[in-house]
Amino acid sequence: MNTRSNRRRIAALGIALAAVLPLAACAGGDADPDTASTEGGNAGAGGTDPDVFTVMTANENPVLEEQLTALSEGACEAENEALPLEHQKVAQADTVQKVTLLASQGALPTHTIAGTALIRPDGDLNAAGLVGDLKAALEGSGAWENVLPAAASTVEQVYGGMYSLPYQYNIEGIFYNKEILADNDIEEPQTWDELVDAADTLADAGVVPMTEAGANGWPLTRIMGMYIFRNVGPDAMAAVRDGEAKLTDPEYVEGAQALADFAEAGYFGEGFSTRDGDTSSNMFLTGQAAMTYDGSWLLSAINDPERNEIGGENVGFMPFPAVEGGEGSIDQYAANAGAPMIINAEQFGPKVVDWVSCIAENYGHQALQDAGVISGFKVNGEVTDISANTAEIQERIAATDETVLWFEALMDSKSNSLASTNATLLTTGQMTAEEYMTQLQASIDANG
Secondary structure (H helix, E strand, C coil): CCHHHHHHHHHHCHHHHHCCHHHCCCCCCCCCCCCCCCCCCCCCCCCCCCCCEEEEEECCCHHHHHHHHHHHCCCCHHHHHHCCEEEEEECHHHHHHHHHHHHHCCCCCCEEECCHHHHCCCCHHHHCCCECCHHHHHHHHCCHHHECHHHHHHHHHHHCCCCCCCCCCEEEEEEEEHHHHHHCCCCCCCEHHHHHHHHHHHHHCCCEEECCCHHHCHHHHHHHHHHHHHHHCCCHHHHHHCCCCCCCCHHHHHHHHHHHHHHHCCCCCCCHHHCCHHHHHHHHHCCCEEEEEEEHHHHHHHCCCCCCCCCHHHEEEECCCECCCCCCCCCCEEEECCCCEEEEHHHCCHHHHHHHHHHHHHHHHHHHHHHCCCCCECCCCCCCCCCHHHHHHHHHHHCCCCEECCCCCCCCHHHHHHHHHHHHHHHCCCCCHHHHHHHHHHHHHHHC
């Protein structure tokens, strides 16, 4: 590998990369492709081991640093003795700029947070041969089985290959109040029509059927997107990205119409369009709303007795229901794997492979037991003193083979923002479903 020419290429692209600073990695990212690539230097292991195992993480994520340190002192002590762990930090908003600068200087850390767009097969770091293929390395070491199939599915969809270790893993679905549903003789809805019927029953009983943070936009587009995935199939948004379908096609407009109809019927409750995240969560956790579509990150609030007044035993979780006649499956959860954490391909030597293999084997248990963090790794060992709600989500993740992304995941940043902004107009009757999809498709065509 010609590392000198690679670094010159990165340096020459510095100005261009500065223009994509808004794409700096955020938890879950906001873009994404489909299958792994072996081009652009993604040969996985094969680099030269550094003197230390340098890991650069976001300031906003102290848990990752703490858990890797715990591994270095415990299950991965031998790997740490062979290649000592050393931490670096960066503000998450500065990730793209910092990583680009370090790459241009030939100083990219061994294991580092990176920007989503930079690490895809056509991204600048990947094309310069600086992104290691983790699947190839872990298969070679025999540790690949420690990556959960659901996590691998998500990472490969988001980044176009197995380029990130899934230290965080979230699935999304509908949390519901078991007591409220039981009191109203409602069983867990299996189809969208059953969900609408349940919402109608709850509204008649004076209960807010489903609370969402409408002010944030994305919780609303999540519901629309999941309807589309259930209706069109798991590749629905990839088809739009690839020009094989349009959001203005009837089956996509149907998703926008379903969301608009749900809102018009009052099923989100009064004032939902200005409701923020904390308010929405509190409505559910205090029994003011029967359901909420959210991610497994809500577990931190569910497990907090000061916030959860209904009690963990009354919190149920279900996948987004099926759309009758649709091509998608109720078993396909929407998921994300946190901010990308790559291995520098130039330093992907045998000792680094040993470190990564040890992480894959032990992080799932370490993080869940010590911090209650659900990851995309197999939990190899008994975990004690975690809530039943957390254990249930972990079991669902472990049993899932295929996931879907969120509605905006494959969109450019401008279209991503427009999707959320216009969701308020759609759900408050100021924009029709056709108008919503027409404007969004025009943005994708112009900026994609």
